Amino acid sequence: MKLLKLSRGRLLPALEEPLAEVSLDAWRDNPQEHAEATALTISNDTSLADVKCDLHGFSVIILDFPAFKDGRAYSQARLLRERYGYTGEIRARGDVLRDQIFFMARCGFNGFEFSGPNADEASAALEEFSFAYQPAADDASPIWRKRLDRAAAA
Amino acid sequence: MYRYDEFDATMVAERVAQFRGQVARRLSGELTEDQFKPLRLMNGLYLQLHAYMLRVAVPYGTMSSKQMRRLGEVARKYDRGYGHFTTRQNIQYNWPALVDVPDILDDLADVEMHAIQTSGNCIRNVTSDQYAGATAEEIEDPRPYCEMIRQWSTFHPEFSFLPRKFKIAVTAAEHDRAAVKVHDIGLRLYRNDEGETGFEVIVGGGLGRTPYVGHTIRKFLPKKYLLSYLEAILRVYNLEGRRDNMYKARIKILVNSEGAEKFAEMVEDEWAQIKDKDIDLPREEIARINDYFAAPAFEKLSEESAALEEKKAADKDFARWVRANTAAHKAPGYAIVNISLKPIGGIPGDISDVQMEAVADIAEKYSLDEIRATHEQNLVLPHVKKEDLYTVYSALKDADLATANIGMVSDIIACPGLDYCSLANARSIPIAQRISERFADLDSQEELGEIKIKISGCINACGHHHVGHIGILGVDKKGEEFYQVTLGGSGAEDAALGEIAGRGLSSDQVVDAVEKLVGVYRERRQDNERFLDTYRRLGAEPFKEALYEAA
Numbered sequence A: 001m002k003l004l005k006l007s008r009g010r011l012l013p014a015l016e017e018p019l020a021e022v023s024l025d026a027w028r029d030n031p032q033e034h035a036e037a038t039a040l041t042i043s044n045d046t047s048l049a050d051v052k053c054d055l056h057g058f059s060v061i062i063l064d065f066p067a068f069k070d071g072r073a074y075s076q077a078r079l080l081r082e083r084y085g086y087t088g089e090i091r092a093r094g095d096v097l098r099d100q101i102f103f104m105a106r107c108g109f110n111g112f113e114f115s116g117p118n119a120d121e122a123s124a125a126l127e128e129f130s131f132a133y134q135p136a137a138d139d140a141s142p143i144w145r146k147r148l149d150r151a152a153a154a
Numbered sequence B: 001m002y003r004y005d006e007f008d009a010t011m012v013a014e015r016v017a018q019f020r021g022q023v024a025r026r027l028s029g030e031l032t033e034d035q036f037k038p039l040r041l042m043n044g045l046y047l048q049l050h051a052y053m054l055r056v057a058v059p060y061g062t063m064s065s066k067q068m069r070r071l072g073e074v075a076r077k078y079d080r081g082y083g084h085f086t087t088r089q090n091i092q093y094n095w096p097a098l099v100d101v102p103d104i105l106d107d108l109a110d111v112e113m114h115a116i117q118t119s120g121n122c123i124r125n126v127t128s129d130q131y132a133g134a135t136a137e138e139i140e141d142p143r144p145y146c147e148m149i150r151q152w153s154t155f156h157p158e159f160s161f162l163p164r165k166f167k168i169a170v171t172a173a174e175h176d177r178a179a180v181k182v183h184d185i186g187l188r189l190y191r192n193d194e195g196e197t198g199f200e201v202i203v204g205g206g207l208g209r210t211p212y213v214g215h216t217i218r219k220f221l222p223k224k225y226l227l228s229y230l231e232a233i234l235r236v237y238n239l240e241g242r243r244d245n246m247y248k249a250r251i252k253i254l255v256n257s258e259g260a261e262k263f264a265e266m267v268e269d270e271w272a273q274i275k276d277k278d279i280d281l282p283r284e285e286i287a288r289i290n291d292y293f294a295a296p297a298f299e300k301l302s303e304e305s306a307a308l309e310e311k312k313a314a315d316k317d318f319a320r321w322v323r324a325n326t327a328a329h330k331a332p333g334y335a336i337v338n339i340s341l342k343p344i345g346g347i348p349g350d351i352s353d354v355q356m357e358a359v360a361d362i363a364e365k366y367s368l369d370e371i372r373a374t375h376e377q378n379l380v381l382p383h384v385k386k387e388d389l390y391t392v393y394s395a396l397k398d399a400d401l402a403t404a405n406i407g408m409v410s411d412i413i414a415c416p417g418l419d420y421c422s423l424a425n426a427r428s429i430p431i432a433q434r435i436s437e438r439f440a441d442l443d444s445q446e447e448l449g450e451i452k453i454k455i456s457g458c459i460n461a462c463g464h465h466h467v468g469h470i471g472i473l474g475v476d477k478k479g480e481e482f483y484q485v486t487l488g489g490s491g492a493e494d495a496a497l498g499e500i501a502g503r504g505l506s507s508d509q510v511v512d513a514v515e516k517l518v519g520v521y522r523e524r525r526q527d528n529e530r531f532l533d534t535y536r537r538l539g540a541e542p543f544k545e546a547l548y549e550a551a
């Protein structure tokens, strides 16, 4: 496993800083006991609407891909960013491979516990598409807006 | 027809380049077959019994002559000289080599085609009414909305790893040729009492091992909210759909376990939070896409063509073909022409490279350059002048494409079955061929009228047997191929799932069985009843009796 972080559209290897992790359940049961925690792990069958607590104190929220085919965390990440305004790091853990990173980044992930081979080449995956058809949690402007801008400029 | 601008072209070209890299990594061994599988599947590449199969998208079934010509070239250059149109309005090639696939995709990209999202657990190629833009029945052309859905769903970052595949169909006509009630989402465009047009949103239909007719979760959705509403449905499904059992992972299971009302509530709650968040297209973009589908400049013609009547009187085969294979067009003096890909004894949906080129030529000259694929595995020339019908018929006949059997007993849907598919229990194609040969006589077929036979080689139901008037399902009985017959299904506006008629039949018995069922209908029908109407009036009993009495 290699930790990669997204910075200005590029994936860079990051030092594995020690995180004080706590699971959502443990933290909800007893927040005092976990006052030192810096990272929150949320399982992918958790409904974020039911969390109802302040997540902003955590510098990292870790979402899970038990298998790359299990795509629930894509929705969770978008919700954290777009609905709950979480601005810290959202980190992908589990089956995190090159060919899913583009989608993850678009959904708001910016930390990756990369589990595939050739982590140094993973950055190339982010450059495979110049545009996006739909808005998501990144700052890509959807193609329809580019069309409008271009028409306005013409 | 929609045309790519530089953005669309770039997206497709970059996709091909990406896949070329993925194939290279697979061939070098960097990717295991397990890791490669979801990637190739997202590019329509399956591994079948004997070889790879490539499924190419024909978005909402619409093609130009140039595209059809290219499909023919691909068949010749990279495959064994034929292609196969599927029940998803797509075309499949059964024998491509893995190393060639990136080149095939490049050749397709040249003519604005691709294989994006024709497989995998993502939003699949959206399907529609093959008569869109040509029939007087529709309130407007549904294809602009299909194109909007195509763009929105392409490489959707959140919905590329759904619990299961996801199919959306759109219709705008009273008579439902797109089978919207048996899709994950069916959209029916209609005009409400206030005179506004919008969508009825139907969710959770589908076939497979647990077939369901879909539920309407919203009676009327204003058109401008189409994409945000779809996004809300997909988000609920992505988060809540089952992932522990692939047979329970389709949205129909979620809708039916939550109950349609509860599910609708979940969607409405989600939608309320995203409906004004820029997911929906602005007016200008909607207008831009709509412009591509503006009605072509039809000539001002009179409704009747004397030349046509004359030819019909002189050539009774032609007259029959006109009756069976053409449909009313919205413009006076025009007709919609169906091209049957079900020659007597042939393989349903198969078409050779030469035939594809013939269709391309005919469409270019006589159908304003447009061709459609249908979910019943046929083709359509949507805009043919009545005065040209005889010329078109003759050209089709020369290409062996003029079988006059649309909607009839030999116009059979069949999945690839055990001849190609690794999941099959039994063969489908030879059954279709033998039924078709049994009923070869076109006069008696015409006299029998509409009978829809649909055949699947296993419970996955790619041949839609549940919605066949007569459905045939391949089952495995101690290593032998057996067939279960279902009766009374329909995929149209009167959607219903067929009922199992009784114990399974051997492959020798199944063709006789169809003949017996048709026999009951022939004896008992009243007035202009179709097979399905007679079945619904009489119930299953007389049919079951005939089926099992002497068998």
Ligand code: SF4
Pocket: B415, B416, B417, B418, B421, B422, B423, B424, B425, B456, B457, B458, B459, B460, B461, B462, B463
């Ligand atoms: S119905 Fe079964 S046999 Fe036929 S194509 Fe589908 S999976 Fe294969």
